Amino acid sequence: QAAEAGSVPWPGIICVVQPIASGRSTYRHFIDDLHIRGITFHLPMETHDSFGDQDPLSYAAFICEAFDEWVKDNDPTIDVRIFSQLIGFFQGKVGALPADKRRINLQHVTIESDGSVDVDEFKPANISTTEFNVSRNRLIDYVNSDFSEYVRAMYSSLPEGCFSCVWKNYCRGGLQHGVQVNRWSKAKEFDNVSVLCAALRKIYSHVAYHMLLAGFPEDRMMEVLGDEQHTFIPASTLRLPSRTERGASDRA
Numbered sequence: 102q103a104a105e106a107g108s109v110p111w112p113g114i115i116c117v118v119q120p121i122a123s124g125r126s127t128y129r130h131f132i133d134d135l136h137i138r139g140i141t142f143h144l145p146m147e148t149h150d151s152f153g154d155q156d157p158l159s160y161a162a163f164i165c166e167a168f169d170e171w172v173k174d175n176d177p178t179i180d181v182r183i184f185s186q187l188i189g190f191f192q193g194k195v196g197a198l199p200a201d202k203r204r205i206n207l208q209h210v211t212i213e214s215d216g217s218v219d220v221d222e223f224k225p226a227n228i229s230t231t232e233f234n235v236s237r238n239r240l241i242d243y244v245n246s247d248f249s250e251y252v253r254a255m256y257s258s259l260p261e262g263c264f265s266c267v268w269k270n271y272c273r274g275g276l277q278h279g280v281q282v283n284r285w286s287k288a289k290e291f292d293n294v295s296v297l298c299a300a301l302r303k304i305y306s307h308v309a310y311h312m313l314l315a316g317f318p319e320d321r322m323m324e325v326l327g328d329e330q331h332t333f334i335p336a337s338t339l340r341l342p343s344r345t346e347r348g349a350s351d352r353a
Contacts, residue, residue, distance in 0.1 A: 112135075114139070117142075118144055125166040139179075149284075149286035149293055164183065168307060183304075188308065191317065209221070215234070218243050222282060246342075255339060256276060258335065259336055260336045270325070270327075271326070272301055273333075274336070278301075280297075290339070
């Protein structure tokens with residue numbers, strides 16, 4: 102009621118995709134029952150080592166069902182981040198890479214209760230930076246560390262299997278969705294396509310198909326997808342620094 106009266110912003114919600122659930126029913130519950138106007142669907146933080154025999158296309162089915170409901174609503178006050186970002190990219194309103202290239206170097210770090218500095222997104226891969234601690238390090242120690250440099254480089258890297266993909270400028274090997282660990286395996290580190298690659302390609306194709314049906318120019322879509330201003334380095338050239346190397350700043 103407060104949101105309808107304009108006294109507070111419309112509430113939003115973050116939903117981790119559960120592939121055995123219905124994307125349609127989940128979306129309708131958020132919109133019709135909870136009156137949510139902002140939804141962020143999060144993909145699972147799974148690695149190639151933990152994903153097991155799950156079917157990645159079950160995640161795509163959930164997202165595509167939700168997309169179809171969102172299209173039916175045709176309500177500009179409802180924002181579903183994964184859809185608005187992709188559509189905005191095709192329209193040239195939202196770039197896959199920020200116009201200010203310095204922003205791509207920003208990293209989210211977590212300060213744990215004991216003062217250690219870590220990156221939550223890497224925890225499923227058992228990658229830790231706990232040698233950095235606010236009790237003995239400055240932020241600049243972490244920023245200048247080999248590990249931080251490795252993370253920055255990873256955002257501009259692609260595994261071999263992604264270089265020929267039509268979606269690479271947007272997807273960035275799955276990093277567009279903030280789930281870096283989907284590329285991780287102990288054997289090849291981040292030099293893997295996303296474990297959800299098939300799902301992402303299905304989602305992108307589904308949204309693109311509906312945009313073309315609605316009259317969006319195909320040549321404009323292909324121009325954005327083929328934009329050569331986006332350059333990537335092979336992920337095979339990156340190597341995760343050892344714990345000793347990442348702790349060098351601490352010993353200095």
